[in-house]
Amino acid sequence: xxxxxxxxxxxxxxxxxxxxxxxxxxxxxxxxxxxxxxxxxxxxxxxxxxxxxxxxxxxxxxxxxxxxxxxxxxxxxxxxxxxxx
Numbered sequence: 001x002x003x004x005x006x007x008x009x010x011x012x013x014x015x016x017x018x019x020x021x022x023x024x025x026x027x028x029x030x031x032x033x034x035x036x037x038x039x040x041x042x043x044x045x046x047x048x049x050x051x052x053x054x055x056x057x058x059x060x061x062x063x064x065x066x067x068x069x070x071x072x073x074x075x076x077x078x079x080x081x082x083x084x085x
Contacts, residue, residue, distance in 0.1 A: 001058055004068075004079055005051065011075035017047035029054050029072070 009015055012030040024032055028050045036044050039053045061067040065085050069076045 001055075001063065003083070005054060005058070007079045007083075008054075008072050008075040009051075011078060012072065017045055017050065
């Protein structure tokens with residue numbers, strides 16, 4: 001779980017919680033604000049808040065590869081191709 005989260009965070013934002021890449025998605029894991037808020041997030045620019053939400057999502061899915069792929073398709077699939085599941 002920890003290595004997956006680090007990998008996704010790096011692929012999504014370069015580990016920069018202030019990285020918005022000028023688009024809809026924001027923060028470490030590049031959440032859409034509506035999704036982040038719906039998952040119980042408080043401050044989309046707070047890296048610890050994003051990590052907490054992703055940990056919750058990962059844990060509640062039981063680490064389901066299909067669920068994680070639907071949330072972070074490019075980063076998750078890259079992780080699978082490099083490290084397997």
